[in-house]
Amino acid sequence: MAYANTEYQTHFLNLAYTPGKAISMKIAAEVAQSVRKGDSFGSYPADTLFKDFRVSYSQDLSELNRPTAFFYSNNTQTQPVAPRELQAVAGCGSSPVVSYEGTGAYFLDKLEEGVWRLEVMPDAVQVSDPFAKPSLKKEVVAVISRAWDMKLSVPDLSERFSAQALNAGNTRSFTATNGTLSNLTPGVYLLVRKDTKPSDDWTAEKRWKNIKLGEFVAPAEKKCDSYxxxxxxxxxxxxxxxxxxxxxxxxxxxxxxxxxxxxxxxxxxxxxxxxxxxxxxxxxxxxxxxxxxxxxxxxxxxxxxxxxxxxxxxxxxxxxxxxxxxxxxxxxxxxxxxNPSAEISLVAPSVSSQWNGVEQYTVPQEGGACFLRKYIRDEVAGRESKLQQVQYLCVQLKGKVNGVEAGFITSDGFTYKAKGNTSQEGILRLPLSALQQTATTLLPHAYPVFLDKQFKPTTNIPFEVQQIESLEVSHLTENLVLEKAWIE
Structure with missing residues (x-):
């Protein structure tokens, strides 16, 4: 059912269908085993780089980089700290160790000197929203067995090595050229460096760790002629x-x-x-x-x-x-x-908030605070030149409201807002220079309920309009109706 994500709608994690998230979970397991209770790595964003690990929201990437292991959930240019000492590689996309055009996960494990096990999963392509209304009739991720070249830059294998398929139904046997395995299809392969004689009999049935060496599981192929x-x-x-x-x-x-x-x-x-x-x-x-x-x-x-x-x-x-x-x-x-000189529209007039993309939340504070929030990256992504010139954030609410706070949440997760009163027409015009860094309210509310409802930054980072990702308008007591928003 993973192809349709018909289970609990706040979750979607599967090696075949969400390979990047699965690799991140593998990295998280390593974090859980290596970080001790009470360890501190500073305040965000400094703590996105700790011990052997790195996390990057902008690159959609998590990494483990230690002498014997190199794991990454997306394309990365990070160099492994000790390439000659590597024992295990797990990843998605390309890195200095693996160059690969496919989108599935892969695993490269050293069995002995000059002998490695390579497992390649099928491609995964998200074709619709996995968190929209679920249906077994709606595919959200397509899993496809495609053939792609894979270039390995592993010192222990050198640039010339043989590859023998081990998984059931896969009989391919070929040799890498300049470290490249051509037209590689999903499956399990035994890689042996040229002029290397394995000291063990590495067959498909041989037990290795907690599996058989040739063990391979992937969703059944659903071939169709359409794209x-x-x-x-x-x-x-x-x-x-x-x-x-x-x-x-x-x-x-x-x-x-x-x-x-x-x-x-x-x-x-x-x-x-x-x-x-x-x-x-x-x-x-x-x-x-x-x-x-x-x-x-x-x-x-x-x-x-x-x-x-x-x-x-x-x-x-x-x-x-x-x-x-x-x-x-x-x-x-x-x-x-x-027109390049036109204002950047963030929220367009609409007969219903369901059509303008604005989400409304109520935070149980004194009197109950109203928060309006909208993801606006799509609205600003194609307006780079105008974004460098804008000076004001303008929001239009229904009716006159005093004490309105408005501003932005950036791609780093920091919130910058200012307070003001709307005109009789409901318009609030705030200079971007007036926006101040403040706490970021975590919406929807975190669960369990005892978790913090706000992220309070300890690092002061200046506001950069190029980093804006979400618009936020709030008021401590009033229920707000956002009719229009723009920057000029």
Whole structure:
């Protein structure tokens, strides 16, 4: 059921479906065994680097780096502290030890000098929100067995070694070239350095630690001819600047091509311009839209996957292309293109808070405090030039309210706010220079209930508008209605 995450909706942890989180859990187990009760590593953010460990929110990364072990949950450029002493590597993505385009987890364990066990899990691609309303009919992560090259930079293996598959049903036997295993598929492999004669008989049935050497478990393959596509293109962008369209494609094989069509094409046109996407890494494809085409308004487009005579159009995944005479799809991906000098809209007017993305919380303090919060990174990600010029945060509430606090939570988890009174029209205009670092209220409330309800920083870090991630508006007693918010 992990493919649909139909269990408890605050959790989603599985080696096959959430490989990065699983590696992080493996690292957390090492933390639990090596950190003693009462150990102190300073105050946040200094304590994100402690003993052999490192945690980074911005890089979505946790690391263990000690002489005999190197674990990482995402791409990292960290060098292992003692490459020649390594006994175990576990990771996702690429590192100075493993270069890999797949998205599944992998494990590399030393059995003896020049002999290693390599286990590679299938790719995992998140295709929908795992914390939305669950259904066994809705796939949230696609697990796909794909073949990718893997380059190993392990001194004990050198650059030339053999690889023999050990898991059931996998009979492949091949040799690495310059440390690279070509077209490596998920499974378990015995790696033996050239001119090395193992001192033990490392067969699939041999017991090693608490498993058999060839033991391999992965979700059953659900092959299908269709693709799933995840779009990582900014939803808001500035006119007159090149826009990079970026998508991740989940499928059992690479397509023949990915073609981008705008909403200006038609079956009846003699000429219909298009753009061909290029594979950048793994299943990531990109193409650049010239600055001259990025004009104020809405840039709408489809992406069509072509493969072996079949055509599938996204979003929606409909069969066919927008140029077919009988194509009935009416869905487009959209990027709103704005004037570079225009204000940055954070909350747009809406008939309901359910449509503007604002979450409301009540904190049981004296009288009950009201907090309104919205994740705004998508609103500012494509406005880099304007973000460097803004000076004021403006919020519009329903009615006149005195003593309103408003500000931002940054990607580091720090909160910066200022207090003021709204005008008769309900508008509060705060200079960004007036925002002060304050406690961050933990919302939703932590459980168990005896846990702290606030994070109170002890390190003073200056406010940087480029780091804003969430908007927050609060009041000690009033129930607030946020109608609009922007920075100018």
């Amino acid at each position: 799933r596509m995840v779009n990582d293109t900014p939803k808001i962008y500035e006119a007159g600047k090149e826009l990079t369209l970026k998508v991740q494609l989940a499928g059992w094989e690479q397509p023949d091509s990915l073609i981008v069509y705008t909403d200006q094409i038609s079956f009846w046109n003699e000429h219909n311009p298009y753009k061909k996407m290029t594979r950048k890494q793994g299943a990531i494809y990109e193409v650049t839209v010239p600055a001259a085409e990025m004009k104020e308004g809405v840039f709408r487009y489809n992406i069509v996957a072509f493969n072996k005579g079949k055509r599938q159009t996204f979003p929606g995944g409909m069969e066919g292309t927008p140029l077919d005479w009988d194509y009935i799809g009416d869905q487009y991906w959209e990027t709103r293109v704005v």
